[in-house]
Amino acid sequence: MPGLYTLLNYRRQWxxxxxxxxxxxxxxxxxxxxxxxxxxxxxxxxxxxxxIIPLLVYAIFGPSRLMVIGPDSALAGxxxxxxxxxxxxxxxxxxxxxxxxxxxxxxxxxxxxxxKLGFITELISKPIRYGYMNGIALTVLVGQTPAxxxxxxxxxxxxxxxxxxxxxxxxxxxxxxxLLIGLASLILLLIIKRFRRxxxxxxxxxxxxxxxxxxxLDRHGVTILGNLPGGLPSFTIxxxxxDDLIPLLLGAGAIALLSSSQTSILSRTYAAKYNRYINxxxxxxxxxxxxxxxxxxxxxxxxxxxxxxxVSEAAGSKxxxxxxxxxxxxxxxxxxxxxxxxxxxxxxxxxxxxxxxISIFEFxxxxxxxxxxxxxxxxxxxxxxxxxxxxxxxxxxxxxxxxILEYLWNGWRPHYAxxxxxxxxxxxxxxxxxxxxxxxxxxxxxxxxxxxxxxxxELFHHCVLDTIAKSLHPVQRVVITSEPVTSVDVTSADxxxxxxEQLKAAGIxxxxxxxxxxVRDKLRKFGLSARFGNERFFPTIGQAVNGYLxxxxxxxxxxxxxx
Numbered sequence: 001m002p003g004l005y006t007l008l009n010y011r012r013q014w015x016x017x018x019x020x021x022x023x024x025x026x027x028x029x030x031x032x033x034x035x036x037x038x039x040x041x042x043x044x045x046x047x048x049x050x051x052i053i054p055l056l057v058y059a060i061f062g063p064s065r066l067m068v069i070g071p072d073s074a075l076a077g078x079x080x081x082x083x084x085x086x087x088x089x090x091x092x093x094x095x096x097x098x099x100x101x102x103x104x105x106x107x108x109x110x111x112x113x114x115x116k117l118g119f120i121t122e123l124i125s126k127p128i129r130y131g132y133m134n135g136i137a138l139t140v141l142v143g144q145t146p147a148x149x150x151x152x153x154x155x156x157x158x159x160x161x162x163x164x165x166x167x168x169x170x171x172x173x174x175x176x177x178x179l180l181i182g183l184a185s186l187i188l189l190l191i192i193k194r195f196r197r198x199x200x201x202x203x204x205x206x207x208x209x210x211x212x213x214x215x216x217l218d219r220h221g222v223t224i225l226g227n228l229p230g231g232l233p234s235f236t237i238x239x240x241x242x243d244d245l246i247p248l249l250l251g252a253g254a255i256a257l258l259s260s261s262q263t264s265i266l267s268r269t270y271a272a273k274y275n276r277y278i279n280x281x282x283x284x285x286x287x288x289x290x291x292x293x294x295x296x297x298x299x300x301x302x303x304x305x306x307x308x309x310x311v312s313e314a315a316g317s318k319x320x321x322x323x324x325x326x327x328x329x330x331x332x333x334x335x336x337x338x339x340x341x342x343x344x345x346x347x348x349x350x351x352x353x354x355x356x357x358i359s360i361f362e363f364x365x366x367x368x369x370x371x372x373x374x375x376x377x378x379x380x381x382x383x384x385x386x387x388x389x390x391x392x393x394x395x396x397x398x399x400x401x402x403x404i405l406e407y408l409w410n411g412w413r414p415h416y417a418x419x420x421x422x423x424x425x426x427x428x429x430x431x432x433x434x435x436x437x438x439x440x441x442x443x444x445x446x447x448x449x450x451x452x453x454x455x456x457x458e459l460f461h462h463c464v465l466d467t468i469a470k471s472l473h474p475v476q477r478v479v480i481t482s483e484p485v486t487s488v489d490v491t492s493a494d495x496x497x498x499x500x501e502q503l504k505a506a507g508i509x510x511x512x513x514x515x516x517x518x519v520r521d522k523l524r525k526f527g528l529s530a531r532f533g534n535e536r537f538f539p540t541i542g543q544a545v546n547g548y549l550x551x552x553x554x555x556x557x558x559x560x561x562x563x
Contacts (some may be wrong), residue, residue, distance in 0.1 A: 002282070003060040006319050014318035021317035022325020025068065027202035028311050029326050030333070034225065034344070035201075035352040036071035038147070039140055040079040040300055042098055043091075044225050044341075044349070047071050048330055049233040050102075050299035054290035055327035059320035062286030063278050064267055068312050068323055069290050072303040073356045074133060074262070075255055077140040079300055081391050082251040086244065097248065098300035099238040104252030105301045106291030109260055113284035125403060127369055129261065130362045131380035132399040135387025137360040140353065147350035148186065150178025150221065158388055175221040181208055182347030189355040201352050205344060213343035223346035228338040232331055233297040252301075257400070259303035263287050267304070379406065414450030416463055419481060419541070423559040428481075428541050440556055442476040443548050444468060445513075445541060449484045452492035461495050468508065475508050476552055479544045482515035493526040500531060511536045513544040 029051050037047025054069040062069070079098060087094040142161050146153050151174050153164040168174055185204050192200030211217070218224045240248065267283045287304070294302055312322050333340065370377035383402060387395025417430035420437030428445055431437045444467055448460060468475045488496075500510045515537060523532065538544035549556060 001060050002063045002286075003320055006065065010319065010321075014321070017316040017318050018321035019325055021312050021315035021322035022329065024315035025308065025312045025317075025322055025326040026329045028308055029070065029330055030341075031201035031205045031349070031352050032308065032356065033071050033330070034341070035349045035356070036073055036076045037300070038346070038349055039073070039076035039144060039353045040071075040098070041084045041087075042079075042094060042300060044344075045228045045334075046095065046098070046298060046300060048228075048334060049297060050294050050302055052327045052331050052334075053233065053294045053297045053299055054302045055323040057293045058286050058290045059324050061289045062320065063282045064286075065319045066309060066313055066317060067263070067267060068305045068308040069287065070302050070305055070308065071300070072259065072262070072305060073140060073353060074136050074258060074360060075301050075303055076353070077136045077143065078251065078255055078258070080143065081139070082247065086247060095298065096238040096240060097244065099236065099295045099298060100240050100244070100248055101252055101255065102291050102295030102299055102301045103238070104248055104295075105255040105259065106288045106293075106295060108252055108256040109284050109288030109291060111288075112256070112260065113281045113288060116281050125376070125379075125406060126365075127376040127380035128383050128399050128403050128406070130366055130369075131383025132387050132395060133360055134362060134380075135384045135395050137357050138384075138388055139391075140357045144350040144353050144357075147223070147346045148179075148182035148354065150175030150182065150223075150347060157391070177217055177220055178222050178345075178347045181212070181217070181222060181345050182351055185345075185348040185351035186354060189351055190358075193355060201355075205348055205352065208345050208348040209341070209343045212345045217345070218343065225341050225344040225346070225349070228334070228341055230334060230338045232334060233299065235296055236298055237296065254397070255301045259287060259291075259301065260284055263304040408455060411450050411453065412455040413459065414448065414456060416449060416460075417447045418467060419445035419447055421558065428545075439472070440545060440548070441473040441554055442552060443545065443554075444471060444475055444478045445481055445544075446478060447481040447484065451487040452485055452495075453487065453489045454491035457492040457495040460492070461499055464499060465502070468503075468506075477509040477511060477548050478503060479511045479513050479538070479541070479548070480515075481513050481541050481544075482519065483513075485519055486516065488519055488522050488526075490526060493523060493528060496523075497528070497531065509536075511538065511544060511547075513538040513541045 030048070033047035033051035034044035035047070037044050037050065040047075051070045058067065058069040079101065082101060083094055083097040086097055139158055142158050142165075145165055146161070146168075149165070149168070151165070151168045153161060153168075185208055188204050188207075189200055192198055192203070212222055212224060263283060264280055267278050267280070291301055294300070315322070317323075366377060366380060369380070379402060383395070383399040386398035389395075390398070417432065418439070419428040420431045420434065420439045422429050422434045422437045425434075429437055430447070431439070444464075446464055446467060448463075450456060452460060464478060464480075468478065496510075503510050510532075512532070520537065523529070538547060548554070
């Protein structure tokens with residue numbers, strides 16, 4: 001419980017900064033909490049529940065002093081895609097499914113932290129992350145547009161929603177007052193967004209609420225938030241059917257991966273900024289516990305916030321007391337003044353969500369990736385299309401599958417090189433990069449730039465034999481320059497035995513240079529010590545070359561030996 005340690009070592013001079021930061025933080029907690037709840041397909045009150053609980057829980061269990069935890073725009077689209085079809089219009093079931101999703105995702109994240117598997121969030125490459133985040137952002141953007149312009153649609157997929165929006169605009173079926181309020185709110189929010197310390201969402205929502213209440217625009221078709229149930233969230237154990245289990249577990253897995261990745265990145269960023277170290281597994285434990293408690297108190301899955309954390313930091317936050325202050329103020333609002341939000345207009349809430357989601361889109365870095373590595377750009381586009389076409393959950397499944405395939409492909413078909421000697425250049429170098437490099441007659445220096453494992457063992461075997469077949473001189477010894485080889489498995493070890501037998505039958509020796517000790521230890525473990533004795537291993541490529549020249553009569557004069 002890092003929060004207790006901070007409390008025991010709390011400094012009095014931090015108090016005024018934390019209280020002031022908590023007040024400022026509240027100005028964004030309320031509108032964003034309600035907005036993301038609506039974007040997730042839930043009543044706005046549950047966004048406030050999902051704001052209060054995680055702030056309090058993370059303050060105790062979270063290791064970061066600055067991180068703000070709560071509803072997230074990226075998760076809203078996933079939650080909506082999972083629970084709305086499953087609920088089939090039943091509002092009580094909708095809340096049960098959302099709470100269960102938070103509990104499951106919390107348990108998964110806790111399990112990841114206890115097993116010290118925090119590194120798995122690093123397995124998704126930046127282009128793939130950009131792809132699915134852009135897809136999620138587009139899904140949420142299109143999903144919020146009907147509320148922004150004052151129309152309703154039952155369309156489920158993104159293309160049907162776009163068609164419904166277009167037809168409504170053509171037929172002028174939009175509510176003109178809702179359209180005016182929504183567009184005005186969006187423009188104001190975009191203008192104010194440039195001023196980081198200014199509470200733009202709160203100001204715009206307050207203005208819009210006053211206008212709607214004063215002119216009674218709800219009587220003219222403008223949708224409002226309406227009555228909020230007073231009081232704090234209660235402890236509830238959600239009950240689901242067996243048929244709901246698998247879809248919710250799969251969805252929770254996707255949410256856990258996404259929220260953990262975001263939290264890991266944000267946590268490392270602020271830790272580096274303030275020269276602190278934060279254990280990623282402890283960070284995940286804090287996030288997991290926050291999700292778990294939120295699920296049991298009528299909330300939905302939450303994550304770290306890249307928009308609210310900077311607000312808290314800019315306001316002078318020193319510890320998690322700023323977040324606790326924000327949670328207490330929001331809870332006080334629910335206890336004593338829930339009717340303040342009665343006339344809050346839905347178009348303005350949609351504008352708040354859209355403004356936040358716009359910041360998720362990534363275009364600039366994708367241009368850079370396209371310039372330096374086009375195939376990774378198109379990989380990102382495939383992930384983006386997967387989310388946009390098939391939906392958020394299947395799209396994330398596609399992104400994860402592509403990430404795994406990308407990792408396997410890099411090891412499955414790695415680069416390899418034949419090394420030669422370049423005059424007046426130290427060491428041995430890839431002859432494809434140095435056409436003037438000289439090869440030592442009868443010796444093949446073969447470099448393999450990847451671990452040796454089951455997926456590339458056969459290719460390694462083929463490449464070594466192919467190199468021998470293409471040699472201009474009869475080959476007497478092959479030296480595997482093994483410095484890039486970080487691991488071997490049983491399949492590749494058996495392949496080395498087979499290769500050694502083939503080469504021995506052809507009168508060719510198989511040796512190794514610069515092999516790492518852990519890799520050599522594995523070869524011993526696999527029972528290859530008797531076959532590959534110490535005389536077959538050389539500490540450096542230079543010693544391997546000298547050993548060959550001493551063992552065979554070869555016409556070779558190195559450039560360093562020339563007078």
